[in-house]
Amino acid sequence: MQAACAAPIQRQVAAAAAPAVVQAPHPVASTATRGRPVIGVAFGGGSAKGIAHVGVIRWLAEHRIPIDVASGTSMGGLIGGAFATGMDADELDRMLAAIDWDEMFGASSFAYKNIRRKADARDYPSRLEFGVKRGIVSPAALNNGEQVDLLLSRITAPYAGLQDFDQLPTPFRVVAVDLVTASEVVLDHGSLPRALRATMSLPLIFPPVEMDGRVLVDGGMLNNVPVNVARAMGADRVIAVNVGDLSDQPGLSYTLFGLAGSTLDAMMRASTKAVIASADVLINVPLAKKYGSLDWRRGPELIREGYQAAEAMRDALLPLAVSEQEYERWSRERQQRRLHALPTPAFVGVEGFSPSDARRLDEVLAGYAGRTLDVARLEADLAPFSGLDRYQTITWRIVTNADGQSGLLVVGQPKPYGPPFLMLGLTLQNTTSSDFGVTASARYLTYGVAGSGSELRVGGTIGSNPAAAIELYEPLGRTPLFATAFADITTDSTTLLSDDEIVARYDGTRSRLGFTVGRNLGRISDVRVGAYLGHVGAHVEIGNPQLPELRGGESAILAAWRVDGQDSPVIPSRGTNAMVSALHLLDTPDVVVDDQAFRVDPATTLLSATGSRFWSRGVGNRLFVYGGFGTAFDRDPLPTNQFTLGSPLRLGAYGADELRGSHYYVGTAGYLHRIARLPDFLGGAVYAGGWLENGDAFDAWSAAGFRTNLSTGIIADTIVGPVMVGGSAGFDGRWRTYVGIGRLFR
Numbered sequence: 001m002q003a004a005c006a007a008p009i010q011r012q013v014a015a016a017a018a019p020a021v022v023q024a025p026h027p028v029a030s031t032a033t034r035g036r037p038v039i040g041v042a043f044g045g046g047s048a049k050g051i052a053h054v055g056v057i058r059w060l061a062e063h064r065i066p067i068d069v070a071s072g073t074s075m076g077g078l079i080g081g082a083f084a085t086g087m088d089a090d091e092l093d094r095m096l097a098a099i100d101w102d103e104m105f106g107a108s109s110f111a112y113k114n115i116r117r118k119a120d121a122r123d124y125p126s127r128l129e130f131g132v133k134r135g136i137v138s139p140a141a142l143n144n145g146e147q148v149d150l151l152l153s154r155i156t157a158p159y160a161g162l163q164d165f166d167q168l169p170t171p172f173r174v175v176a177v178d179l180v181t182a183s184e185v186v187l188d189h190g191s192l193p194r195a196l197r198a199t200m201s202l203p204l205i206f207p208p209v210e211m212d213g214r215v216l217v218d219g220g221m222l223n224n225v226p227v228n229v230a231r232a233m234g235a236d237r238v239i240a241v242n243v244g245d246l247s248d249q250p251g252l253s254y255t256l257f258g259l260a261g262s263t264l265d266a267m268m269r270a271s272t273k274a275v276i277a278s279a280d281v282l283i284n285v286p287l288a289k290k291y292g293s294l295d296w297r298r299g300p301e302l303i304r305e306g307y308q309a310a311e312a313m314r315d316a317l318l319p320l321a322v323s324e325q326e327y328e329r330w331s332r333e334r335q336q337r338r339l340h341a342l343p344t345p346a347f348v349g350v351e352g353f354s355p356s357d358a359r360r361l362d363e364v365l366a367g368y369a370g371r372t373l374d375v376a377r378l379e380a381d382l383a384p385f386s387g388l389d390r391y392q393t394i395t396w397r398i399v400t401n402a403d404g405q406s407g408l409l410v411v412g413q414p415k416p417y418g419p420p421f422l423m424l425g426l427t428l429q430n431t432t433s434s435d436f437g438v439t440a441s442a443r444y445l446t447y448g449v450a451g452s453g454s455e456l457r458v459g460g461t462i463g464s465n466p467a468a469a470i471e472l473y474e475p476l477g478r479t480p481l482f483a484t485a486f487a488d489i490t491t492d493s494t495t496l497l498s499d500d501e502i503v504a505r506y507d508g509t510r511s512r513l514g515f516t517v518g519r520n521l522g523r524i525s526d527v528r529v530g531a532y533l534g535h536v537g538a539h540v541e542i543g544n545p546q547l548p549e550l551r552g553g554e555s556a557i558l559a560a561w562r563v564d565g566q567d568s569p570v571i572p573s574r575g576t577n578a579m580v581s582a583l584h585l586l587d588t589p590d591v592v593v594d595d596q597a598f599r600v601d602p603a604t605t606l607l608s609a610t611g612s613r614f615w616s617r618g619v620g621n622r623l624f625v626y627g628g629f630g631t632a633f634d635r636d637p638l639p640t641n642q643f644t645l646g647s648p649l650r651l652g653a654y655g656a657d658e659l660r661g662s663h664y665y666v667g668t669a670g671y672l673h674r675i676a677r678l679p680d681f682l683g684g685a686v687y688a689g690g691w692l693e694n695g696d697a698f699d700a701w702s703a704a705g706f707r708t709n710l711s712t713g714i715i716a717d718t719i720v721g722p723v724m725v726g727g728s729a730g731f732d733g734r735w736r737t738y739v740g741i742g743r744l745f746r
Contacts, residue, residue, distance in 0.1 A: 050075025
């Protein structure tokens with residue numbers, strides 16, 4: 001289906017799928033005529049601590065206490081909403097156990113990025129991204145929430161035609177807060193996944209959800225345990241489940257952010273205490289001392305805590321139990337209202353995408369109409385579009401049009417702060433035991449400047465080695481072919497070392513203007529050839545002024561092939577990243593000694609290859625190999641084109657670029673073990689490990705050596721990029737410690 005044909009469908013489904021928001025819930029039909037009270041449960045918010053609700057649900061089921069109506073806030077909204085669709089405690093447990101929390105809250109889209117976006121992410125591994133649509137603007141949250149959206153779509157998909165949340169197997173309400181009116185909002189109909197996503201929009205963590213002119217966020221600030229909502233639904237008895245800490249906080253932090261956090265916490269505790277006072281039974285799950293709000297990976301323990309907290313209240317809860325026959329009847333009726341099968345889409349629509357992306361999506365989704373929906377295949381087909389990094393989220397849902405037909409709607413939500421985008425990076429590395437090189441860099445990226453699919457990248461670096469570059473990427477029609485035009489200027493401070501002592505330092509500048517043509521070999525690989533004209537200059541900054549210098553033009557033809565199948569720019573769990581490049585110099589600068597220029601034979605061909613591969617061995621264990629090779633064949637290139645070694649993972653016992661020559665090789669193999677995790681949204685895993693490095697750089701093959709270093713270190717995946725602290729020792733007595741921030745595998 002073409003994008004133009006899809007537009008009328010999009011208008012139909014947009015109206016049908018638009019979520020509704022109401023201020024007050026309406027009561028459901030009472031079951032009191034059966035001779036027992038209506039029982040409601042209010043599931044409180046608490047981020048990861050909300051997993052404990054599953055334990056409470058399990059205890060209530062084992063003791064034949066039915067949940068006739070439910071309300072929830074934040075994580076209590078997710079658990080309560082999933083339960084309301086018909087899931088029991090065992091299903092909820094399995095659902096949570098199957099979630100990849102690293103993918104849910106990490107830089108999850110790297111595995112799906114195309115080769116150009118992966119290159120950007122490796123050059124700028126910081127998790128921070130800014131837009132420059134209206135000045136420099138930060139994103140609305142640390143996580144785009146896409147993985148949460150996909151999870152909610154999977155949970156709620158059978159209920160696409162739902163008109164009212166009372167039609168769920170368990171009638172349900174969701175609580176959120178509208179930032180526009182500063183009021184509590186109770187969601188009782190419309191799109192169930194959007195309602196659940198709204199109540200999970202914790203400020204700073206996930207972006208807010210906009211519906212019907214409202215900007216909705218986590219309802220915890222105004223009503224974290226919505227007892228009153230369950231009561232308004234017709235519950236005669238309300239069980240409140242609180243997973244937050246309501247105790248006094250004597251150990252306050254009197255810092256700027258500490259007091260701000262304590263103030264917000266006090267407001268939430270006050271509102272929660274007020275609302276739970278009206279509950280008939282209060283289950284306080286004691287989690288404060290042992291669990292944090294981001295302990296998502298401790299699900300089994302949290303579920304056990306919820307179960308034990310319910311057991312502690314058994315005397316208050318057991319009077320609500322019903323007979324075995326009554327519970328079986330309640331359970332059977334609940335399951336009869338449950339929907340399992342996904343509707344077969346009669347049509348497919350796309351919404352929110354650029355024209356070129358919409359055309360590609362139409363082609364990808366064409367086979368989904370009229371067939372049973374394969375959710376795993378659909379999400380795999382959508383993943384490459386998420387990897388474009390143009391959209392805040394790409395999600396799907398089943399919708400109903402004006403004719404009552406069910407269809408598949410894929411929605412792309414453009415990032416509100418870009419394009420254009422601004423990537424920022426910081427690199428720090430000690431070049432000697434006490435000398436550090438520090439650079440700060442930025443890259444501007446925008447789309448469509450030269451037609452659909454084109455990309456413009458402009459970058460700059462300040463600090464130890466200032467640089468600037470610009471590149472225009474232009475796809476050639478609808479083919480996999482492309483062309484680029486580029487210009488750059490780089491400066492390089494080359495330090496010549498001997499036994500960790502500086503012998504000389506050259507300051508050099510290289511400027512280039514060139515082009516390439518190439519072909520995309522799928523999403524994660526491309527090949528290109530091209531040429532450039534430029535100028536090179538290098539002079540002695542420190543050392544004997546009689547040392548030779550370089551000055552003059554440089555031109556070359558080039559070719560490169562690259563593939564990146566890894567799932568992280570820092571410590572991947574799997575995959576290969578490799579690059580092979582060739583450079584044939586047509587012209588080289590003159591060698592200048594005492595102001596006298598000497599021509600150098602320019603006919604030099606340089607071939608180089610680098611690559612790394614990672615394997616996972618159990619939870620938190622990584623094996624990896626890294627290798628590199630380069631040769632100038634039978635030529636002696638100028639110092640500006642020599643191969644170098646001397647950095648972490650590339651003979652780290654040597655100073656930065658201390659080893660140089662016309663040829664080089666390096667091979668590294670190592671093991672990393674995860675020893676800790678940074679808080680979600682602020683980083684990822686922290687690894688410790690060791691690796692063995694072998695290699696050499698030399699001018700003649702007869703001079704090739706076998707230098708071996710044994711290294712160990714700690715690598716942390718932080719919000720600003722990888723941070724590494726380590727040390728290397730060589731069998732020749734050399735050793736070096738190093739600290740680095742920035743890209744590791746080069």
